[in-house]
Amino acid sequence: MTPIQITYPNMMVILPEVVLSCWVFFMMMADLFIPKEKKEINAVLGLIGLAVTAVSVFMVLSYGDISSFNDSMRSDRFALFFKLLFIITAALAILISAKYIAIEGVNWGEYYSILLFSVVGMMVLVSATDLVTVYLGMEFMALSIYVLTGFIRHDVRSNEAALKYFLLGAFSSGLILYGMVLLYGVTGSTNVYKIANFLAANDNYSNPLMIASVILLISGFAFKIAAVPFHMWAPDAYEGAPTSITAFMSVGPKAASFAALLRVFLVALPVMKPHWVAIFWGVSAISMVVGNVVAVAQTNIKRMLAYSGIGHAGYILMGVIAGTRMGVASVLLYMLVYIFMSIGAFSVIILLRKTGVKGDEIKDFSGFARRYPSLGLCMLIFLISLIGLPPTAGFIGKLYLFAAAVEAEYYYLAVIGVLMSVVSLFYYMQVAKTMYIDEEIEGQELVPSRALTFVVYFCAAATLLIGMFPDGFISAAMAAVLPI
């Protein structure tokens, strides 16, 4: 028997993941020595860790397109773009959490460790070029989010949300895994490039196993991005989770899942495109319709934003369906834009949270903008951006998505998208109307947290900045497109 030859892997490929994981180990240890009333130190530590990780991402950027671990992980500009997005998302989530989890009475250090662990999982997911690493990254990310969703242990709604999310999530992981197994069975490989090569060399795409595999993969991924008909978990999970986590999971895991989806479908299965486009077309259209129409009937703003998130998943799928360089770039751009408007809107909701009052009903916003004009204006900016009107970032993002769909000649899809944006105008403006026109109500004090108000202003500024000067961001997204 010959001894196993282990070639030393190129660790630069996973440098950001390694740096952040080590930092989380350190934070777990440090948490033991931080007294109960000073748990905010954990938040500061988390931010430092993210800053260090951001530096490592820029270090890796200069190495170009590298892969290692038997080509199961790849560090290209596509992955690094998403990694930076996750760092921004997590940093904003930590800033809005510090005070909020103290109010909820769950101010424990593990919150930050698990949050950062989920970022590690998302980083693995966007770098993964092997179905095994795709699956593990996805599980890592999802398991962390399940725990965070149920983090308010004494709140039944939080428990219920976590349990629902966990059970349905486990089910969808099973679907994805089944799809991957069939793909492996047909192609004999789990590597996305080898799968693509095999399928290109062998006329195998009429194989019934391939069709089954594509259907199963789409079902699993549609769950992860909360697209109809696999969206049922989203409103409950969004409503029950701690609001800071709702903000985080409305952006981070969605972006990571879209990245993995792009890699799996555009890199591994380009020959199957006619098949998966047909299914995604339906998923996209029905997500836009159901998400936006059902959102109209919501009275809880977290549920409303959950349904609007379902609609947004439908819009973003347009970029995937187009499948062109422009389409992929528009997905990247929209994910960037979506971070600021979504986290911004949820931060405003957190501002209204105080002991005894949830502050997440739409009527809790009555007269909010008259009492707090500048914060009300920020919320208005987020709402306008979510609708997709100029001069905000949401307009630029949607413009590119629709343009990509039209360029690839999916006219009907673009028409549905525009029509549903008009529907969304109705329910977003309902919130604006409540804020500006309805009577002021008693007890509308804000959470006294400068970090939280900073996030609100920062997100509003970023939303406007991207909306008015989009050139730099667009070229960044174009530069990060997958080589297809």
Add this chain to the structure above:
Amino acid sequence: MELLLFYIFGGVAVLASLGLVTGKNPVHSALFMVVVFFVIAALFVLLGAEFLAAAQILVYAGAIMVLFLFVIMLLRLQPEELRNTSRHAFQKFFGIVLSLVLMAQIALIVRGGFFKGAKGNYTPEVVSGFGGNTEAVAAVLFTDYLFPFELTSLILLMAMVGAVVLTKKELK
């Protein structure tokens, strides 16, 4: 000899599976399932996959079935509830239909030709080149799948921390 063993273990597996699905008492069903796991492990040994057999017994018969038994005992189902199986008629119907579909699928695969796929890389010759099944698994795990292997440890750590956070009686 090998064929005879195969028929013995296969027969036991089929009988135990039948006992598993027809058993009225969930604890009996769980114990039948342990038997199924053991004979499947024996079938793995016959196929020359000793590592898989050991993993099968340790993970499934050991860890997962203990978990099952714990859940069954914690639920403490009353005998009356157990006897009342009429509400499962719907499930029973679909169970039978899906089993038939599965059987048809397996028959198609066994007949061959309908589902085409690539030939696997790990033929018996390749595996014996490594020095055996366990060695082959180790070689693949620590070279090609080194990163997933290490990543799993991180996931387990995270899951452990998460489980403690969610269930510990008092957190400081």
